[in-house]
Amino acid sequence: MGIMVGLPSPSGSEKDLQLNFGKNMTVQVEMRAPHLPAEWHMQSGIQLTWPHAGTDWAYMLAEVQECFINIAREIAKRELLLIVTPEPEEVKKQIAATVNMNNVRFLECATNDxxxxxxxxxxxxxxxxxxxxDFTFN
Known part of the structure; x- marks a missing residue:
């Protein structure tokens, strides 16, 4: 059995994190600053970097782009989606028919990953x- 992480309780502060071990035991933990936000933390949007022929996905690009279209559709149903791509017009053509474009923003940027x-x-x-x-990946 894994650890179930719950949202802060209504009476707790935003720095409270509730860890539930099984059904009967709960431990309250204070989040110390600075920290990385959890996946469930409030966010202003999600970034996807779009796959293209210059990425590791070139050998199966059509299949991966179809997967990214599905991911983009689900994200844009719920919140803002930032798509980073060197080809924004091409990506718009791929997603316009199925994705809520009101929630999509593009950043044109050269990428290789x-x-x-x-x-x-x-x-x-x-x-x-x-x-x-802003870290430098090595």
Missing amino acids: TWARDHGAITMIDTGTPSLL
Whole structure:
């Protein structure tokens, strides 16, 4: 059985994290600043770096782009989606028929990788305020 992580309780502060071990035991943990926000933390959007022929996905590009279209559709149903790509007009053609374009923004940028963790900003929360860190991937 894994650890189930729950949202902060209504009476707790935004720095509270509830860890549930099984059904009967709960431990309250205070999040210390600075920290990386959890996946469920409030966010202003999600970034996808779009696959293209110059990425590792070239050998199966059509299949991977279809997967990214499905991911983009689900994200844009719920929140803002930032798509980073060297080819924004091409990506617009791929997604326009099935994705809520009102929730999509594009950043034209040369890329050679789709893994945003390797080139995108890392969000850090410190005293309740988010900041973006710019690491160099090696």
